[in-house]
Amino acid sequence: MATKSLSILFVASEAEGLIKSGGLADVxxxxxxxxxxxxxxxxxxxxxxxxxxNIQESKVLLETRIDMWPHTEYKVRELSIADVPVYAIDCPKYFDREEMYAENNQAYADNGERFAFFSAACLDMLRKLSYKPDVIHANDWHTGLVPYLLKNRYKEDTFYSSMKxxxxxHNAVFKGVFSYEELHCLLEFHSRFVPEAAISSTHVTMLKxxxxxxDKINAVSPSYAEELKTELGGHGMHKEFKTRERDLVGILNGCDYSSWNPETDEFLxxxxxxxIKSMKKGKKLAKSTLQGEVGLKKRDVAMYGMxxxxxxxKGIHYLLPILDKFLSHDVQLVIVGTGDPILASQxxxxxxxxxxxxxFIEAYNNRLAHLVEAGSDFFLMPSEFEPCGLNQIYSMAYGTLPIVRGVGGLKDxxxxxxxxxxxxxxxxxxxPTPVDLLLTLLNSxxxxxxxxxxxxRLQSYAMKQDFCWKNAAQEYLDLYYSA
Structure with missing residues (x-):
């Protein structure tokens, strides 16, 4: 257990409190x-x-251009969340858009170039800000080129040589697959020969x-780390994960109980x-509020939420074939979500x-999500695969029993x-069958x-589980030292 304080630059494509689309932002x-x-x-x-x-009002720390061709101009703006300093890479050409990754379910055509530039700028700014982290912690495909550029572009540079x-x-199904042309903004890809990223003679993946x-890789749960090394669970990259298995560990995500705590939740x-007395009263009121809000009859009945x-x-295709059968019982079900238009219409x-x-509420609604967590008796997560999952942890905190498939972080x-x-x-x-899901629903x-x-008793016991971030952070710290 090391004691020396480290300097860590955490690089991600989104962060809760500033901008969010999914679980990566929470982490x-x-x-x-x-x-x-x-x-x-x-x-x-x-x-x-x-x-x-507050991006436009934020202080500009640096106005510069990338040292290497094509010398793209950018600014570094200063923000903070919960006392953590944030550097925001400001390049209107790439980021001054309506959304983060896509509009109308269509990914931006230049996403490869956008996040290749972002990865390059994260490293380019360090010397100019006189900031020398011990560890740079990248996340998912959007920042997969950060370790690559650190190792290749800066390998002879003494300022960078000690950085790990x-x-x-977080989810290896999204790999960031692009052609060499789409990453033309990086000189390293002009040769059209980057074996550590290539998946064919014309295409590469940023995650690879x-x-x-x-130096070190981790998956967001111990079971997911094991699954990544198998043909079934590796999303086409099991050979790469197997090659790096000595440097691959699984660390289960923590839970941010400051946002998900029924004792302090302003949405309830x-x-x-x-x-038990407090839980029964609180959950009963949450259930009738939820029923009123989504147009279900207010009655004491087993409530399932998703x-x-x-x-x-997320396993919707296991649920759809059995819904008719399941709903013939005395139950209520609320599903809140957006995504695949075909699944939504079904x-x-x-x-x-x-x-x-x-x-069924086709929306992304944070307040309603909290109400579903509190007002349900059971929470559905029949995922096909689930690197970590957070909703099962939130559910337990609210005394709502998760119904999950035994994969990844759900199993852990x-x-x-x-x-x-x-x-x-x-x-x-x-x-992974509808029948197995139905049997489990009926058992519950x-x-x-x-x-x-x-x-x-079960609900009250689930509420006492503690998945706080402090334990996970200590494991990450050990991983940094091992790097």
Missing amino acids: AKALPEALLNLDQDVRLCIPAYRKVS SVLTV AGVMSA PQAYSSD VCRLTNQ LKELSAIHGEKFA SVIDYYQDRNAATGFVFYE LLLYTQNPKEME
């Missing part, structure tokens, strides 16, 4: 904050998108460049704690048929009732209707 806020609380010098670097809060790189894989170049009609992106990854159709039992964080009743925090099924309903006292 990019919470992990630096937790490292700061462990007395580390940690700073964050993100693109200065148009929608970043770590890459976190990071995985093959970083009434705060509640893990004390908040997610509408994609097959859910809309089913909610029109089963309007008295099933509400939820204990199945039928495997260990005393330590159980939810329900786990393993086979059985517990709810037949044994309410046991159900309450």
Whole structure:
């Protein structure tokens, strides 16, 4: 256990509190904050998108251009979240747009170039700001070129030579695949020969460049780290993960309880704690508020909730074939989410048929998400794969029992009732089939209707679980030292 304080530059494409589209943003806020609380010098670097809060009023620390061709001009703006200093890379040509990655479900055509530039600028700014981190921590494909450029562009440069790189894989299904032409803004790709990134003679992936170049790699749960090395779970990159297995570890994400805590949650009609009396009262009020809001009849019935992106990854295709059958029972279901228009229209159709039992809200709505977490008895996460997942952890904090498939971080964080009743925090099924999901749903309903006292004990026990970031941050610190 090392004690010397480290200087860490955390590089990500989004961060909660500034701009967010998914779980990566939660980690990019919470992990630096937790490292700061462990007395580390940690700073964050993100693109200065148009929608970043207060971006235009922020102080300009640096006006410069990239040292290497094509000498793109950029500014570095100063922001902060929760006492963590933030460097925002401001280049209107790339980031002054309506959205972060895509508009109308269409990715920006120059995303490869945008994030290649961002990766180059993150490193280019360091000498000019006289800031020399010990570790640069990159995240997912958007910043996969940071370890690559550190190792290649700067290998002879004494200012950079002592810096180490770590890459976190939050979701390896998104690899950042582009042609050599699309990364023309980096001289290193002009030769059209970059074996550590190449997947064919014409295309490369930014994630592979990071995985093959970083000093250390981690996945966001121990099970996901193991799955990445298999043909089934490696999303086409299992050979690369296998090659780097000595430098690959799994660290389960923590939970930012400052945002997800029923005792302090401003979105709830009434705060509640893990004390059974308090929990029953709080959850009952949250349930009737939720029912009123989504147009379901206010009654004491088993409530199932789901908040997610509408994609097959989230297991919607396991749920759709069995919904008719499941809704023939005395239950209610609320699904909130946006994404695949085909899945959305199928859910809309089913909610029109089963309007008295099933509400589908096609929206991204943070307040409603909190209400679903508190007002439901069970939370659905039947994912095809799930690197870490956070909603199962939020659910436990709210006394809502997660129903999950035993993959990735879901397997690492939820204990199945039928495997260990005393330590159980939810329900786990393993086979990726609609039938297995249905059986698990019916088992949970059985517990709810037949044994309410046991159900309450389980809910209260789930609320006492602690996935705080402090423990995860300490594991990251050990990873930095190993680098």
